[in-house]
Amino acid sequence: MFQKVLVAVDASKNAERACEEAIFLGRMTGAKITAISVVDLPDYAATVGEVEEARREGQRFYAKILNQVAENATRQGVTINTKVLNGHPAETIIKYAQQEKFDLIIMGHQGVSGIKGFLMGSVSGKVLQHAGCSVLVVR
Amino acid sequence: MFIYAQCPVKKTMGGKVVSDSLIALLMVALAFLASLISIETAISVTIIEILMGVVGGNFLGLHTTTWIDFLAMTGSIVLTFLAGAEVDVDLMKVKLKESLLIGGLSFLAPFLAAIAFCYYVAGWNLQASAIAGVALSTTSLAVIYAVLVETGLTNSETGKILMASCFITDLGTAIALSVLFAQVNWTILIYIAVSVLVIVLAPKTMSRVFERYGDRVIEPEIKFIFLLLFTLIFVAEIGASHAVLPAFILGLMVSRTFAQHFQVQRRLRIVSFAMLTPFFFIKAGMNVSLREISMNMALLAVLFFVKFIPKFIGVYPLARKFLPQDAMYSTLLMSTGLTFGTISSLFGLNAGYINVTQFSLLVTTVILSAIVPTFVAQRWFQPDYLITNGNEITSFENEE
Secondary structure, three states: OOEEEEEEEEOHHHHHHHHEEEEHHHHHHHEEEEEEEEEEEOEEEOOOOHHHHHHHHHHHHHHHHHHHHHHHHHHOOEEEEEEEEEEOHHHHHHHHHHHOOOOOOEEEEEOOHHHHHHHHHOHHHHHHOOOOOOOEEEE | OOOOOOOOOEEEOOOOOOOOOHHHHHHHHHHHHHHHHHHHOOEHHHHHHHHHHHHHHOOOOOOOHHHHHHHHHHHHHHHHHHHHOOHHHHHHHHHHHHHHHHHHHHHHHHHHHHHHHHHOOOOHHHHHHHHHHHHOOOOOEEEEEEEEHHHHOOHHHHHHHHHHHHHHHHHEEEHHHHHEEEEEOOHHHHHHHHHHHHHHHEEEEEEEHHHHHHOOOHHHHHHHHHHHHHHHHHHHHHHHOOOOHHHHHHHOOOHHHHHOHHHHHHHHHHHHHHHOOOHHHHHHHHHHOOOHHHOOOHHHHHHHHHHHHHHHHHHHHHHHHHOOHHHHHHHHOOOOOOOHHHHHHHHHHOOOOOOOHHHHHHHHHHHHHHHHHHHHHHHHHOOOOOOOOOEEOOOOOOOO
C-alpha cells in the first residue's frame, strides 16, 4: 500500500480532482499526503527582477490554492503538507518525488496551459514517462 | 499589406495612407501577443518580443519611426540601469577576487576573439568588428539567475561566484561600449562631468526623495529615476556618446536604495515592461533580416563558436580552480548572453557602425547564446542538487 503520496497541484479542475483522490486515499489508508505546486520561472529573462517577480507572484498564487487544498483536507480529517517549488514543472515533480521517496504521484491529466502542453508535451505525460514511482493521472 | 513610415506625419505611399497611430497599433498588438505567448509557454517575453519584431519586419513590412527609436532607446537605458541596480554590491565584495578573474576573462576572451575574427577573417571594418566584440562578450545575469533559482543554487558558492562574475562581465561590456565609441572633443567633458555629478549625488538624493515623497499615487519616485536617466541621455547626446555606462554605474550606485524599496522597483518594471522595453525588443527583431541570415548560416554558426570557445578557454580553467565540482556547468552558464548583447548590437546599427546583415547575425548569435549553453548545461551538466528552493506553506502571508 502507498505510504507517501505526492499530489501535484496547479489551478486546473483536473488538479482539484487529483487533490480529492489524494485526500480520499489519505483517509482510507492513512498515507502521508504532500501537495506541491511548481512555479515555472521564465526562461531567458531580460532582468533578474522579472525572474524574481515571477517567483513571488507564483508563490502567492499557489499559496492561496494550496491553503484551500489544506483546509479542504483538514475538514475531511486528513493532514496535508504543502509546498511551493520553483522550476520546470515535470522535472521538479519527478525529482522531488525521487528525493523525498514518494511511492505515488497523483496529478491531473491536463493543467491550465493547453498551449504549452500542445507545443511542448504535457506535464503529466512527462511525469508518467520518467517518474521512478507509480503515477495516477486523474481526468 | 505593406506598411512604411519614416516620419510621424501622415503620408501617402503607393496609394496607401499610413499614420503613426497605425504603426503604434501594430506595435502594441505585437507586444500584447508576445505577452500572451510568453505566459502560455513560460518563455521570457524578451525572446518572444524579438520574434514578433522579426515577424513584423520580415512579413508585415513594419519599419521603425523616430518615436519608436526614442522609446526603444529609452527602454535600453532603463534595462541597463536595472542591470546595474540588480547588482548585489556586498556579494561582489565578498567574491571580488573570483569574480574579477572569472568575469574579467569571461568578457575579455570573447571580446578580443570576436574583434580579431570579424576583422581579419570575416572582412568587417574595425568599428563593426568592435561592435561584434562587445555584443559577443556579454553574459546574461538574468538567464543565469533563473537557472540558479530553479536549482536552489543562488546561495551556494557556485551561485554567488557566478552572479558576482556576471556583474564584472556586464561592467566590461558597458565600459567597452562607451570607451571604444567615444568621440573625443570638448563636449565629451560636459558628458563626463554631468554624468559623474549625477552618479555621485544620486544615492543620497534618491533616498531623500523616496523618504519624503514616496508612496504617492502620482509616482514621484519613478519620475525622479526617469529624470536622472534622461539627464544622462541628454548629456550623452551632447557628448556624441551613449548613456550605457553611466546608466549602469548609476544603477550600481543606487542598488542598495533600490533594494530597500521593492515597490519602486516593481513599479519601474511595470512602466518599462509595459511601454518601453517592448519597443526596444520588437525594434531589434524588426531589423533582423531572415533573408540575410539564411544566406549566412555558416558565418552565423562560426560566430556562435567565436563567442563560446574563447569564453570556454577563458572561464573553464578558473572555474576548475574556484568551482571544481561545477566547473563545466558554470562555464556554460557564463557563455549565455541576451540583453546587453542586443543593446550593443542595436547601438551599432543605429550609429551606422554595422549594417543590417551584421546586425542580424549578431542578434541571432546572441539569442542562440542564451538558449544553447543553458540547454546543454541543464541537460548534461546540472549539479546534483536537493530541491530546497521552495517554501513550506502553512498559511498565506503577504510578502510585502
